[in-house]
Amino acid sequence: MQHIKVTVDGTTYHKEVEPRTLLVHFLREDLGRVGTVVGCDTSNCGACTVLVDAVSVKSCSMLAVQADGSEITTIQGVSDGNDWHPVQSAFKECHGLQCGYCTPGMVMSSIDLLNENPNPTEAEIREGLEGNLCRCTGYHNIVKSVQRAAELMEGAKS
Amino acid sequence: MIPVAFDYKKASSVQDALAALAAGGEDAKLMGGGQSLLPVLRLRLNAPSVVVDCSSIPEIKGIKDEGGKIVIGAGTTHHAVMNDPAVKSSLKVLADATASVADPQIRHRGTLGGALAHSDPRADQPPVALALDAEFTIAGATGQRTVAAADFFQGPFETAVGPDEILVSVAFPKLDGWGGHYEKFNRAAQAWSIVGVAATVRMEGGKIAEARIGLTNVGGTPHRASAVEQALVGASSIAEIEAASMHASDGLSPFADEDADVEYRLHLARVLTARSVAKAAGIS
Ligand SMILES: Cc1cc2nc3c(=O)[nH]c(=O)nc-3n(C[C@H](O)[C@H](O)[C@H](O)COP(=O)(O)OP(=O)(O)OC[C@H]3O[C@@H](n4cnc5c(N)ncnc54)[C@H](O)[C@@H]3O)c2cc1C
Ligand code: FES
Ligand code: FES
Numbered sequence: 495m496q497h498i499k500v501t502v503d504g505t506t507y508h509k510e511v512e513p514r515t516l517l518v519h520f521l522r523e524d525l526g527r528v529g530t531v532v533g534c535d536t537s538n539c540g541a542c543t544v545l546v547d548a549v550s551v552k553s554c555s556m557l558a559v560q561a562d563g564s565e566i567t568t569i570q571g572v573s574d575g576n577d578w579h580p581v582q583s584a585f586k587e588c589h590g591l592q593c594g595y596c597t598p599g600m601v602m603s604s605i606d607l608l609n610e611n612p613n614p615t616e617a618e619i620r621e622g623l624e625g626n627l628c629r630c631t632g633y634h635n636i637v638k639s640v641q642r643a644a645e646l647m648e649g650a651k652s
Numbered sequence: 653m654i655p656v657a658f659d660y661k662k663a664s665s666v667q668d669a670l671a672a673l674a675a676g677g678e679d680a681k682l683m684g685g686g687q688s689l690l691p692v693l694r695l696r697l698n699a700p701s702v703v704v705d706c707s708s709i710p711e712i713k714g715i716k717d718e719g720g721k722i723v724i725g726a727g728t729t730h731h732a733v734m735n736d737p738a739v740k741s742s743l744k745v746l747a748d749a750t751a752s753v754a755d756p757q758i759r760h761r762g763t764l765g766g767a768l769a770h771s772d773p774r775a776d777q778p779p780v781a782l783a784l785d786a787e788f789t790i791a792g793a794t795g796q797r798t799v800a801a802a803d804f805f806q807g808p809f810e811t812a813v814g815p816d817e818i819l820v821s822v823a824f825p826k827l828d829g830w831g832g833h834y835e836k837f838n839r840a841a842q843a844w845s846i847v848g849v850a851a852t853v854r855m856e857g858g859k860i861a862e863a864r865i866g867l868t869n870v871g872g873t874p875h876r877a878s879a880v881e882q883a884l885v886g887a888s889s890i891a892e893i894e895a896a897s898m899h900a901s902d903g904l905s906p907f908a909d910e911d912a913d914v915e916y917r918l919h920l921a922r923v924l925t926a927r928s929v930a931k932a933a934g935i936s
Contacts, residue, residue, distance in 0.1 A: 496660060513660030513703065516694070535653060537691045538842070540757060549731070549760045555690045556761065559660050560705065606756065624841035625755025 498562040502527065503571025511558045517551075518542045520558035521568060529570040529598055533627070540626035543599035543606075544568045550606035552625070569598035572605065580646035581605050581639070590639030592630035599626050604640045613644055655693035659702040666791050666818055669706050673816045674793065676702040682818060683707065684727060684766030687758045712765065712820050715739065722826055726765020726819040731756070733764050743784070743824050745832030745852040745932070749776045752836045752848075765819045768804075771811045771873070774844040776836065778805055779866030779874035783850050786824050792817040808872040830854045835928035836868075837920055839911070845869050846911045847920040849900075851928035859888045860933055870906045870921050879903075880925055890930055897926035 495510040502525060509524055521527045521544070532554055533541030542554040545567040572579040581604045584590065591597045600623065607614060607622035614622060619640045620633070628636060661676075663669035673680045681700035683689050684707055692698050706712065712727040717738045724733060733739055734750040753759060753767070753776050767777050768788070780786075781801045788799045790813055799812045806812060813819050832852040836845050848868030854861045863884040865877040883896035906917040930936060 512657065514655045514657050514693075516654070516690075519654070535694060537687070537694075537758070540755070543757055550757045551760055552757045554694070555687060555758070557660070557686070557690070557703075559662070560686070560707070562662075603756065620841070622756060625757045 496559050496562075498559055500558075500561050500563070501565045503566070503568055509558075513557060513559050515558045516554050517544070517546075517556045517558050517561050517566075518553035520561075521553060521566075524558075527568055527570055530568045531595060531598060533595060533599075538627065539596070539599070540603060541596050541599040543602040543626065545602060545606060548609070550603050550625075567602075569601055572601065579605070580650065581608070581643040584643035584646055585636075585639045588635050588639040588642050590631065590636045596626060596628040596630075600628065600636055604643060607640065608644055608647060612647065614640070616641070653694050653696060655690075656696060656699040658693075658700050660705065661702060662705045663709055665709055666711055666820060669704050669709065669818055670791065670793060670816070672702070672704040673818075676700075676704065678815070680704055680815075682769075684763040684769075685729065685758075685761040686766075687754070687762035688766065688770045688772070706818060707761075707763070712818070718823075720826055721823045723821050723823045724764055725821050726769070727763050728765070730754075730759035730762050730764065730767070734759070742826040742828050743832070744830070745827075745834055745850050746777070746780045746784070746824065748832060749780045749834035749836075749848070749850055752776050752834055752845075755842045764822065768822065769811055769813050769819045771805055771809055772844075773808050773872055773874075774869045776834065776845060776848055776850075776868055779848065779868045779876075780834070780850045781822060781824070781866075782874045782876050783852065783864040783866030784824050784827070785864075786822050788812065788822055789820045790817050791820050796820065802876075805873040827852055827854070830862075831932040831934055833928050833931035835924045835931065837924055847917055847924055849921070849924040849928040851925070851932040853884070853929060853932045855933060859886050860884045860893075860929075863929065865900070865925060865929070867900065867904075867921055867925070870904050870917055875904065877902075877921075877925060880929075884929060887933075888935070890926075890935060893929050893933070893935065894926045897922050897929060900925035 533539035679701035867875040879899035901918040
């Protein structure tokens with residue numbers, strides 16, 4: 495077992511983990527934060543996406559021991575407790591989900607995308623979300639959601 | 653799946669990593685970004701006894717502009733490489749190829765050194781390193797040595813880096829003023845190349861004066877299309893580029909797989925070479 499210290503959604507945890515524990519399993523099983531889901535065994539689907547030190551990573555493709563000392567944001571930490579994050583609001587408004595399984599990862603990747611590029615074109619959105627698969631929506635409303643989120647975030651700034 | 657149990661050692665320096673590899677013996681495995689290794693461990697296709705994490709060694713991270721060349725630390729992420737101003741202006745073909753690797757999440761963690769040391773025949777950066785005559789610095793128990801790209805790639809998943817060694821950095825000669833493009837052919841977003849072509853050209857008076865061409869996934873190792881490079885000299889039209897690119901399949905014996913049979917791969921090698929060169933040269 496190895497000792498790690500991580501801050502997840504604003505709370506700092508000290509835990510003993512087995513080196514082989516994937517970050518996603520640590521979040522779900524050790525911390526009970528089950529908002530982040532596993533969708534594949536091949537690092538393809540992106541359902542498990544979280545932010546580690548403010549950039550998107552697939553939490554199934556990182557070890558919990560590698561996250562030692564870092565700050566993690568999951569889908570459960572993006573809202574301030576009262577209001578949704580603009581990306582969440584936009585996904586609701588634009589019907590950017592159906593079954594919702596891909597949504598935690600889609601929202602986290604969209605936040606990363608908009609951090610890096612606050613005003614993306616449709617092509618940039620499609621490219622930026624290429625690491626996230628959705629079996630339901632055909633992506634159309636997801637793209638619209640990200641465009642709407644960009645407007646909401648731009649509006650919030652002015 | 654959950655990987656088979658292993659010990660984990662986070663290396664703080666190259667010396668530290670070499671010592672951990674030596675202590676771990678045959679079953680020790682180095683990890684960079686883990687974006688190729690962890691999927692393999694999750695599928696239990698490999699079961700190292702100890703994983704030596706070199707992703708936070710400061711001396712193998714970062715990009716240095718050293719006058720005539722750009723030296724990229726092996727532990728530099730794809731995201732850092734493709735967004736670096738010096739790489740974008742002096743090594744456009746490397747920036748392009750790197751931007752085509754996987755997806756943003758994987759590019760945030762995966763490293764240039766990891767991709768080159770892994771040397772998957774489908775990987776997009778090895779043909780760039782080959783075409784640009786990059787130089788690889790490798791550290792081992794007896795010190796550091798330098799290996800030319802032509803000697804680095806030895807077979808599918810086989811390179812000049814020994815099991816007890818570390819790739820430290822890769823030096824690329826600067827190609828200021830050259831045009832560059834990476835043409836990747838695949839079926840879906842985020843998919844690996846069925847065939848890819850890295851092209852970089854120097855123009856003089858509207859004509860190609862010099863060209864470097866590397867091909868992805870047309871054999872077990874990246875392929876340098878030297879015959880095309882020679883035939884391209886003097887080309888100034890699409891027709892001339894297409895004629896020179898017919899040599900892209902010279903001497904190739906590609907494999908067949910679910911994506912493409914041998915004939916189709918040879919066809920792709922020629923067609924994509926012409927497209928890639930035309931874009932690099934700005935000729936349409
Ligand atoms: C879904 C998916 C899609 C992908 N698509 C593409 C794609 O389209 N194109 C592409 O090119 N790649 C693709 N990749 C691979 C990706 O680019 C990896 O980031 C890269 O191949 C490995 O880099 P890494 O740092 O993560 O290496 P790791 O996974 O950490 O290591 C890979 C290998 O290199 C060795 N290694 C790592 N660092 C060093 C070092 N410094 N010295 C010596 N040996 C070292 C390790 O021991 C291991 O054998 C994809 C991966 C995934 C999961
Ligand atoms: S669970 Fe599919 S990419 Fe992580
Ligand atoms: S909404 Fe069902 S997978 Fe995306």
